[in-house]
Amino acid sequence: MQDTLEESRAQVRARILAWLADQQQAMQDLLQKVVDIDSGSRDEAGVTAVAAALRERLVAAGVAVEFVPVPGYGVLLQAQVPGPTEGAPILLMGHMDTVYPAGTVARRPFRVDAGRAYGPGVADMKSGLVMNVFVAEAFARCGGLTAPLRLFFSCDEEIGSPATREQIMQAARGARAVLNAEPGRVSGNLVTSRKGSMAVEFEVDGVAAHAGINPAAGASAIAAMAHKILALHALTDPAVGTTTNVGVVQGGIVPNMVAPLAKAELDVRYTAETDPDELFERVRAIVEAESLPRTQGRITGMRRTLPMKPTPDALLALYQRGAESLGFAVQGEFTGGAADSGLTASVGAPTLCGTGPVGGHPHTEREYCELSTLVPRAQAVALAIFEHP
Known part of the structure; x- marks a missing residue:
């Protein structure tokens, strides 16, 4: 049988x-x-x-x-x-x-x-x-x-x-x-x-001003964003398998205006040994820091894949x-x-x-x-x- x-x-x-x-x-x-x-x-x-x-x-x-x-x-x-x-x-x-x-x-x-x-x-x-x-x-x-x-x-x-x-x-x-x-x-x-991955969307508020007449009256959201991008990319750590990449950036209105707003999207990858909540808090700290006086960043969205x-x-x-x-x-x-x-x-x-x-x-x-x-x-x-x- x-x-x-x-x-x-x-x-x-x-x-x-x-x-x-x-x-x-x-x-x-x-x-x-x-x-x-x-x-x-x-x-x-x-x-x-x-x-x-x-x-x-x-x-x-x-x-x-x-x-x-x-x-x-x-x-x-x-x-x-x-x-x-x-x-x-x-x-x-x-x-x-x-x-x-x-x-x-x-x-x-x-x-x-x-x-x-x-x-x-x-x-x-x-x-x-x-x-x-x-x-x-x-x-x-x-x-x-x-x-x-x-x-x-x-x-x-x-x-x-x-x-x-x-x-x-x-x-x-x-x-x-x-x-x-x-x-x-x-x-x-x-x-x-x-x-795993995190997709983090964030914005930076600045202060608009005429770029030729009174630039010091403004605070560039794009310049602040540049500081944040460098700091976020510095979170990359090949030794533990973490990578970060700001792959989308938008900002400003016209060239002769100090930019009042900038937006970006960050991709983060991490291994199963990484604490994703701790990693996200490090990202949040960079985004929300006052990278330049009178600018302010905020996270507007986040998606996570395990x-x-x-x-x-x-x-x-x-x-x-x-x-x-x-x-x-x-x-x-x-x-x-x-x-x-x-x-x-x-x-x-x-x-x-x-x-x-x-x-x-x-x-x-x-x-x-x-x-x-x-x-x-x-x-x-x-x-x-x-x-x-």
């Missing part, structure tokens, strides 16, 4: 791998469809259109899909392939928003060159969404699950998941495993830990065994980029990230996906699910 069960499992495993092996062109077609939809964060219509394209494929395979409206951002896509019994699911994660503004697709739509696909969000992370959809479809068509398989695609990850973080953590609580399809590293490796705690060895090894059986090897690595995997790991869910197809140069016009990795990465994820104890 045991031999018969093992033989049956082996046959199902082979069917899953064979079905996925035949999906290269279908995966590429769906990838083109969703890449050619602008879906920047807060683009409700665009994010919803991406979700609709993914839903269409899932529903055709008999997978029930639910949209949860997220006003101002679009929708969450949730779907589930039932297991033989109810219980803790395995969660396939992704996000449908990108960093690119409306109109980007018109300027540089999906294209393929020398085996690489290019286009806005092609690696981060529309190829991962496509891969997860096909993995779910493989199990819906072939069977083989020992636990429910759940899809959870969010809509605001690129801006720190302000509207969905509670839903993400709730979905991950009690999950047997979370596989987040952020792009595989250029090396092909997976991500087993990540930095660091991803290290992936349990057993989950990494499970994926590695499947990959090895498919003919490729992967390791786990640390990255400074933040992701929703930090949220899932924070609630105790065993989390592996970077399971998506291999890609490079995310958040740039050079972003690409290695099309040859669509199928094997999908197969490796499927094996990790199939073999999960």
